[in-house]
Amino acid sequence: MIRLTKAGEYGLRAVRYLVENGDEARISIGDISTNKNIPEPFLRKLFKPLVQQGIINSTRGVSGGVRLARQPEEITVLEVVEALEGPLALNECLLDDAACEFLAECGMHDVWEEAQAAMAKVLRSKNLTDLTK
Amino acid sequence: MIRLTKAGEYGLRAVRYLVENGDEARISIGDISTNKNIPEPFLRKLFKPLVQQGIINSTRGVSGGVRLARQPEEITVLEVVEALEGPLALNECLLDDAACEFLAECGMHDVWEEAQAAMAKVLRSKNLTDLTK
């Protein structure tokens, strides 16, 4: 179906919330969940890859929470999407040549590659401040 | 995960087979299935939307089968992909505004729209003869 999943949708929504409320030191995942209408335990999971990817910074305990690890201008939308959804790959063969049993005579491989590059270019050209406009 | 499904993969493969074997009047789905290594009953189902969309022409009975309904140069890859996978929509909000509960303040909508347009442009610029190169 070639569509963003809830993981991407929710994750982006949460990150945008952090961009807009970046003044405050740290924001709890519970807050984000309430304000952005995202199931809390699910959202909690989504932060794991964002932290691993160096996009988000988290601390536990009282007055802990999450915040952007870098300036929003320095984080591209592509980066966030790939952290949440895995590497962009419109077709499996773009990730792993072995996945295509007809690679040599495929014909589609190059088309997908070109389409994906066009899409990636757009997502890479936007940073997190672009989302608040 | 934002990825093509087997429906798109198999369907495109089948259509390409028709482009390459267009000389013969009609080709049975069983033939395509054997030659392109696609589960037959599943492939059968994929032809329904292709026929409805006016991409493929089918007749039942002895010496029946399927063939392209138009010249391959006049069929774009986008058309085939959309017949098989449904309309291109990287996010649900691009299909139906009501799907987004935060539309007014979304910020992502325009980004997805732009990314999708870039991708669609590539897929629209390719026709079926491009797949045989």
Added chain:
DNA sequence: CTATTTGTGAGAATATTACTCTTAATAGCG
């Protein structure tokens, strides 16, 4: 120590994808 907040693992519910089996139409032949 205690209240608070993130982290983790197992797994249930739901949606999507992939596949199979049965039914209907068609052409050709006797």
Added chain:
DNA sequence: CGCTATTAAGAGTAATATTCTCACAAATAG
């Protein structure tokens, strides 16, 4: 005309991925 072989069409089922929940563990400020 009616039977039969052949082929597409449609209904129904199984497998897989996604989404979400729950229970508990680990860290931290005060």
